[in-house]
Amino acid sequence: MKIIRYLSSFSLSQKRVNNPNIYPYNVFSNKSEKVFLFQPITLLYGNNASGKSTVLNIIANKLQIEGSEFATNNKYGITRYFSDFIQECDYELGEDEAGKQLEQIPLGSRYIKSEDILYEIKKIQQEQILRDGYVYEHVRRGMAKEQIHSLKASEKMYEQIEYLKFAQEKYSNGETTLQMLDDYIGTDALYLLDEPEVSLSPANQVLLAENINKMARFLGNQFIISTHSPFMLGTLNAKIYNLDSSEMETAKWTELENVRYFYDFFVKHRDEFEKYK
Template sequence: MQSIIYLSSFLLSGETVGNPNIYPYNVFADKEERLLIFGPITILYGNNASGKSTLLNIIANKLQIEGKEYATSNKYGITPYFTKFASECGYTLGEDEDGRQIGRLPGRSRYIKSEDILYEIKKIQQEQILNDGYVYEHIRRGMHKEQTEQLKNSDRMKQQMEYLKFAQEKYSNGETTLQLLDDYVESDALYLLDEPEVSLSPSNQTLLAEKINKMSRFMGCQFIISTHSPFMMGTLNAKIYNLDSKELKETKWTELENVRYFYDFFERHKKEFE
């Protein structure tokens, strides 16, 4: 299957406001370039406060993707600046396999935040919430009310609940995260992932990146991912935007500050590994 580009580009608002401290205008005020062109997998890299999570949420709000969050700047009055900024942004959709422009994003598209994953892990510890979450996920995917009633009393659900409770006891948070992302991601959709590597060991971060590569190539999914993990960036077949730069330029992962820090650190301790 050929990788599909659902979201081709996104243009950040170039408008200004009187107060330079108003969020999210202040986050991108120094950017000399505001256009991002996306590939099948695109990484938004940046240190803390670089705006990578904010940018994902702006995209999610502009496109009205499930999981979007509203942000406010109430201390500066009643003007909904976040919504205003998002409305001033622009975007273009991609093309389907026949070269025709896509009219709208797939309904399965989703914005998944690191706190969503951590919250789901916590939910697994509570049996009733686990049951409700399992049923809700089937409703979200289109199961009718009559079918959900049958599901609640089925041996299939009982077996699945036992499996999930067993998995919670057996597996670490990191391994549970990998399983949850498997459950979340369906074929043929756009996914915005905010630091999905949270709670994952380096080896599991690499496994996650390999999974995403396969989902992009074989499941027709497009991913836009915020991360500063060298293990993710070094494994993903992605174009990388450095949000720490004013030019918002595409960069090789080996040139990024966070990655260079790891490299220099291990170089200083090289003899200890010999």
Template sequence: MIYVSSFKLSPFIDRNPNAYPDRVFKHMAGEVLLFERITVFYGNNGSGKSSLLNIIANKLGIKGNERMASYGENKYAERFMEYCSFELGEDEREHKLAGLPDKSLYLKSEDILYEIKKIQQQAVLREGLLFEQAKQGANRAELAQYEGSFELYKKLDIVSYAQEKYSNGETSMQLFEDHLLPGSFYLLDEPETSLSPANQIKLAEQMNELARYFDCQFIIATHSPFMLGTLHAKIYNLDAKPLRTAQWYELDNVRFFQQFFQKHQQLFE
């Protein structure tokens, strides 16, 4: 399922060289990104792939978006997003979709790291569990009662045991199992964080299945050669000027790995 078919970047770029995010996307001004079931934004550090995901998340109003930074009174980021636009996809009857699935989510690498850290630190974990209760509508009296309850201590024990049993990478995989559900739209920023190459490939294969068989759509920012080489994706190379699509084996980061192992090939023979 294609929930979002395209996204047009702002054609207006401020002349101020320090304006953010204008200065990051000046070589992409007015570009229209066409999305597949899985679309990847590739680029090295500073290429704007994370900023682009956040702009899309803000424009679409997806849970997990972060407010764009602004400087001075001109509010460059808000203006940039105002000039951006998008098109939703169509259903099986070729009718334009009215909106995105309710479970749509923007999940960042720091979100995963925070969840791992929350599990590792009892105090932070306790606050997180109390916060979850508050989000579900618990008032102060109910929160106070929950804080001293057997239910909370049991939950703390269960999660703490899980952390002792599983590594950061295994915890990350479990978090993806919990968050990635059929029939939804996901923006993922560097999902390979904390994952071994084998688990990166496993996660990419799961995304392929979710996209092909379970009506999910993914837009992913990554420079992992293992993710890039496994995902059945359309890849935008944000390092290219002008912006263009590419095959995974053409990308600089992938070729860097290839050259590194070629240099040491004799050690493997």
């Protein structure tokens, strides 16, 4: 068992701008606390527009992690507000197993967004998109144009497309999501996951959370995850930040509004469940 925190802390920009609509300053303008202290698994909880996905993208950009997305500039003048915000953020790396300060985030680290997963599923569902995605992946890896032309007409590409089409028929969206996450996540790295429970049933959300617990405990991975799923929140062995609060305070999963909503709903319908005992 090896428990490592590659990223120890992250501080969002403390700067205030005059225009209340400037992104991403406007997302955190009402937050009095802007520092995160991370554990092997840390959860960012919040309702829609709470900023949890924005925080992950900011961290990914600051650390230059694969999967980061650069936000377009605001329409207010020519100032590169997103770039400025990223530069104004600060972070501290963790320590290795010997207690030595780390010098960089592991190279295999990755930011995986819910839309990435949905796009991968869409590629499997549409053959042309699947073919384009297969070619794009080789272009991304640096394959020359001449090689790409040969690839498009190759038996290898045909076989790979047929394999993925078979996977589409064999697995549901939820099963495909679990398989993709399993393929994406390796060992000894930092992973930022944006609502990975998308398209998963409650049972598969719990299964995913249990797998993440194991990957953090035994594979040397650190996870920072945005979610509002009560099944993920209740299963993961994690520190939880409530981004709905102005102090972005830590909380128990049973205290969170979304979880309490589920609880109250089922309590309200308790009699309907009891009669089936």
